[in-house]
Amino acid sequence: xxxxxxxxxxxxxxxxxxxxxxxxxxxxxxxxxxxxxxxxxxxxxxxxxxxxxxxxxxxxxxxxxxxxxxxxxxxxxxxxxxxxxxxxxxxxxxxxxxxxxxxxxxxxxxxxxxxxxxxxxxxxxxxxxxxxxxxxxxxxxxxxxxxxxxxxxxxxxxxxxxxxxxxxxxxxxxxxxxxxxxxxxxxxxxxxxxxxxxxxxxxxxxxxxxxxxxxxxxxxxxxxxxxxxxxxxxxxxxxxxxxxxxxxxxxxxxxxxx
Amino acid sequence: xxxxxxxxxxxxxxxxxxxxxxxxxxxxxxxxxxxxxxxxxxxxxxxxxxxxxxxxxxxxxxxxxxxxxxxxxxxxxxxxxxxxxxxxxxxxxxxxxxxxxxxxxxxxxxxxxxxxxxxxxxxxxxxxxxxxxxxxxxxxxxxxxxxxxxxxxxxxxxxxxxxxxxxxxxxxxxxxxxxxxxxxxxxxxxxxxxxxxxxxxxxxxxxxxxxxxxxxxxxxxxxxxxxxxxxxxxxxxxxxxxxxxxxxxxxxxxxxxxxxxxxxxxxxxxxxxxxxxxxxxxxxxxxxxxxxxxxxxxxxxxxxxxxxxxxxxxxxxxxxxxxxxxxxxxx
Numbered sequence: 384x385x386x387x388x389x390x391x392x393x394x395x396x397x398x399x400x401x402x403x404x405x406x407x408x409x410x411x412x413x414x415x416x417x418x419x420x421x422x423x424x425x426x427x428x429x430x431x432x433x434x435x436x437x438x439x440x441x442x443x444x445x446x447x448x449x450x451x452x453x454x455x456x457x458x459x460x461x462x463x464x465x466x467x468x469x470x471x472x473x474x475x476x477x478x479x480x481x482x483x484x485x486x487x488x489x490x491x492x493x494x495x496x497x498x499x500x501x502x503x504x505x506x507x508x509x510x511x512x513x514x515x516x517x518x519x520x521x522x523x524x525x526x527x528x529x530x531x532x533x534x535x536x537x538x539x540x541x542x543x544x545x546x547x548x549x550x551x552x553x554x555x556x557x558x559x560x561x562x563x564x565x566x567x568x569x570x571x572x573x574x575x576x577x578x579x580x581x582x583x584x585x586x587x588x589x590x591x592x593x594x595x596x597x598x599x600x601x602x603x604x605x606x607x608x609x610x611x612x613x614x615x616x617x618x619x620x621x622x623x624x625x626x627x628x629x630x631x632x633x634x635x636x637x638x639x640x641x
Numbered sequence: 642x643x644x645x646x647x648x649x650x651x652x653x654x655x656x657x658x659x660x661x662x663x664x665x666x667x668x669x670x671x672x673x674x675x676x677x678x679x680x681x682x683x684x685x686x687x688x689x690x691x692x693x694x695x696x697x698x699x700x701x702x703x704x705x706x707x708x709x710x711x712x713x714x715x716x717x718x719x720x721x722x723x724x725x726x727x728x729x730x731x732x733x734x735x736x737x738x739x740x741x742x743x744x745x746x747x748x749x750x751x752x753x754x755x756x757x758x759x760x761x762x763x764x765x766x767x768x769x770x771x772x773x774x775x776x777x778x779x780x781x782x783x784x785x786x787x788x789x790x791x792x793x794x795x796x797x798x799x800x801x802x803x804x805x806x807x808x809x810x811x812x813x814x815x816x817x818x819x820x821x822x823x824x825x826x827x828x829x830x831x832x833x834x835x836x837x838x839x840x841x842x843x844x845x846x847x848x849x850x851x852x853x854x855x856x857x858x859x860x861x862x863x864x865x866x867x868x869x870x871x872x873x874x875x876x877x878x879x880x881x882x883x884x885x886x887x888x889x890x891x892x893x894x895x896x897x898x899x900x901x902x903x904x905x906x907x908x909x910x911x912x913x914x915x916x917x918x919x920x921x922x923x924x925x926x927x928x929x930x931x932x933x934x935x936x937x938x939x940x941x942x943x944x945x946x947x948x949x950x951x952x953x954x955x956x957x958x959x960x961x962x963x964x965x966x967x968x969x970x971x972x
Contacts, residue, residue, distance in 0.1 A: 439844060465846030477844070479837040490834050493827055494846035500855070501827040509827075552845055 390453060392417040392556055392586050393438075398447030400433055400610075407433040408444065409610035415556070420582045422589045422597045425607035431590045432474055434607070435560050438588070439471045440464045452555070466495065470554035472545035474561040474590075478533050484544055485529040488516040491551035519551040520544075523577060539570035546577065556586040563593045575599060598622070606630070648969040653904050656911070660810055664803045676802055677874075682914045683809045684870045687816050689894035689906035691863035696892070697900030698824050699856045700836030701751070704759045705766025706891050708746075709739040709861045711773060711883025713868020718878035719779055721787045728791030728799070732869050739865025740858050742769070747857035751850060766888060773880040784879025791873055799873055809870050813907070816863055821903040823859070832856045897954055899963025908962045913947075920946050 391414035400408040407430040415421045423431055436442035438449060440461035449457045456464055479487050489512045493499060496511065506512060520526050523543040528536060533544065542562055549557055562578070563571045575596050581587065582600065591597050597604065598618045605615040606627050614624050621627055660683065667676040688710055695701040713735035720731050750761040779785045790799040799805045823829050834842050835849040842849045872878050890913065898909025920943035928939040958965050 441840070441843075460848070461843040462846050462848045465844060471844055473841075473844075477838060477841045479834055479841065481837055482834070486830070490830055490842075491845045493830065494842075499827040499831045499847070499852060502829075503822050503826055505822075505825045506827040506830050507825060512827075548845060 389417065391415055392452055393588065394448075394450040395434075395438070396448040396450065398434070398437060398444050398449065400430075400437060400442065400444045406610045408437065408447075411447070411607075411610070411612055413605055413612060413615065415586060415588055417586055419602040420578070420587045420589060420600055422591060422601035422604045423607055424591070424594070424597055424604060429607040430610040431607055432560060433610075435471065435474075435558055435588075435590060438464075438558055439469065462494075465552060465554075468553075468555035469558065470549035470552045470556070471558040472542075472549050472560060472562055474564055476538075476541040476545060478541060478544060478548075480534045481532065483530055483532055484520060484525060484536065484540075484547075485513070485516055487533055487544060488519050488547050488551045489513055491548040492516050492519075495552050515553075516551060519547040522550060523547040524573070539566055539573075542566060542570070542574065543577070546581075550581075554585070556588065557581070559587060559589045559591070561591055562589070563591060563596060571596065647967070649902075649963065649966040652908075652966050656908065657814070664806055668803075673802065676806055678914070678918060680802070680806045680809055680874050681871075682910050683806070683813050684867050684874055685891070685894070685914065686907045686910035687809075687813050687867035687870070688864045689891050689898070689910050690813070690816050690820055690903065691860040691867070692891045693895040693900055693903070693906045694820050694823065694863075695832075695853075695856050695860045696895055697902075697905070698829065698836065699832040699853060701853065701857060702759050702892070703750075703762040703857075703860075704885070704888050704892065705746070705762035705764075705769075706860070706864055707883045707885065707887035708766035708769045709743065709864035710868035710871060710887065711769060711878075711880070712739045712742055713865035713870075714872035714878045714882050715773060715776075715779070715868075716865075717791060717869045717872040718785050718787050721789065721791075722779060722785060726789050726792045728793045731791050732866065735869035736862045736865045739868070740862040743858045743861025744854070747854045747861070751853050751857060763885060763888070766883065766885060770880050770883050770885070773883065780879065782880060784877055784881070787872060787876045787878065790876065791869070805873065809874075812866065812870065816866075817903055817907065819863075823856075824903060828852060828855070893951065895961075897951065897961050899961030901960050902963040902967075905961055905963035912962060916947055916950075917943070920944075 393415040395411055395413040398408050398411040411434060423434070425431055433442060437444045440459060444457065448455055451467060451469060456467065479490065492512050492515045493506065517526065517529065520529050523546050525540060525543050525547060528540060536544065546562065563574050566574060571593060578587070578600055589597070589600065601618055603615060604618055604621045605612050606621060608630050613630060614621060614627050616624065660679070663679045664676055667673055688706065692703065692706045695703060716735040716738050717731045720734065725731065746762065746765045750758055750765065753761055774782050797804055797808060799808065824833065831847055831849065831852045835853055839849055871882060894909035894913050895906045896909070897912055898907065899905030921940035924943055925935070925940045928936040954961060960967060
């Protein structure tokens with residue numbers, strides 16, 4: 384999967400971000416090939432979420448470049464990156480809590496169905512928005528909960544809805560920020576199955592603490608420590624990497640929790 | 642969509658029917674003050690409905706919305722003073738100029754959030770207020786009398802108080818319908834999404850600023866229309882019509898009536914302005930009952946009753962009057 388022949392879908396080139404004296408991203412270099420599931424792991428405070436924030440456009444880097452499909456997107460605002468096919472899910476669930484699940488996803492569909500300066504027709508009955516929304520909900524297993532107000536859904540369902548919304552924007556690439564955070568083992572297993580299915584036709588950059596899930600899903604893994612990528616490689620290579628073991632995984636095995 | 646017969650829709654229908662019958666009642670009992678009061682209520686309800694588009698649905702708490710009442714009113718007053726009496730010129734210009742001001746004010750203030758947004762909209766409204774005070778040619782602080790109401794080529798005679806009332810009522814219902822269509826359209830879902838979670842809106846690909854600004858301009862334009870109506874109603878313009886306390890009144894109307902619904906602010910305007918009329922008499926009555934004297938000064942303290950009422954609504958009935966009506970079905 385990690386062929387260097389084709390141009391990577393996402394290239395991160397010496398990205399740096401400082402918050403005062405704290406270096407959150409330190410010359411981060413990372414490529415994500417089209418079609419691969421690339422996982423980023425690292426201890427708490429390694430700068431994973433800051434990196435995601437820079438990729439989506441919510442945080443401006445101090446230096447470096449981000450290139451998506453050959454186009455420099457470093458200076459583009461968040462909404463334009465989303466329009467280019469970069470979708471994200473949030474580590475801390477960020478939904479429209481007072482809307483129904485269906486309305487949440489339909490809004491994501493609408494974001495990519497041309498401009499929204501349409502003032503008259505009832506958007507809640509537009510099949511053009513509702514059908515894809517329903518398909519996305521069905522894909523993550525939330526079809527039966529479509530009409531529920533989001534505030535009434537469970538935590539696990541919120542995480543599923545996060546993914547449905549990202550999917551509804553019909554992205555080229557998914558940035559998933561800890562999709563399994565706070566999930567029980569059963570919900571996690573379901574999420575792993577869902578991600579395995581999604582990786583069939585999507586490029587995914589996955590930030591996750593659940594090592595079991597990461598090693599089961601990832602084609603390649605990058606290890607971030609103190610804002611710096613200390614290693615990139617296949618799960619086997621990362622498991623065998625001495626530096627990674629010392630810095631992060633602990634010496635016994637690769638299955639421990641950070 | 643056909644709404645079911647809930648207490649809420651019944652209440653809306655009853656209120657509209659009662660509003661439609663106000664002139665009949667006024668003529669039957671020969672009390673033209675009632676007609677004048679309800680004309681004022683209907684006009685300010687238009688302003689409150691427009692405010693609720695941005696405040697209730699868009700989460701933009703504008704504390705300077707009365708400025709557009711002033712702009713709309715001054716366009717009518719100044720044009721009348723300069724000899725342009727056609728409503729076909731006055732009213733569209735009132736709406737247009739309000740929209741232009743809203744565009745400028747919104748473009749700057751929508752870059753801020755929360756308290757800063759409230760303060761910056763108030764600041765702009767105060768600027769416009771003082772500009773009006775400084776307009777010596779048009780009466781300055783004292784205001785300006787309008788000797789003839791807007792002329793519509795003999796089609797409608799606004800000097801006839803009943804006709805004028807029905808024109809205002811028709812425009813109110815038109816505005817309610819317009820806002821109702823707006824909030825349920827794609828555009829409306831975007832501004833509601835932006836109220837709910839603007840960060841997420843950006844993440845899924847919406848440039849929300851331009852939608853919020855558009856809503857702000859539409860609200861300003863509608864409010865400008867209510868200003869044009871108010872100038873015609875009072876036959877007078879003065880800076881007082883856009884005093885900052887009126888912006889506060891409009892917020893109170895929306896909160897009292899219910900920000901979650903398009904019709905709520907109409908109920909709020911009715912409630913607030915009727916209480917404003919009734920409470921002084923009630924207090925006066927109590928003063929006579931308990932002291933045996935007619936204490937005119939006691940009447941001035943009617944807000945002592947209104948204040949706690951508002952407090953109770955905010956604390957226990959978040960959805961305002963509309964929320965209470967909506968809750969009846971379940972309760």
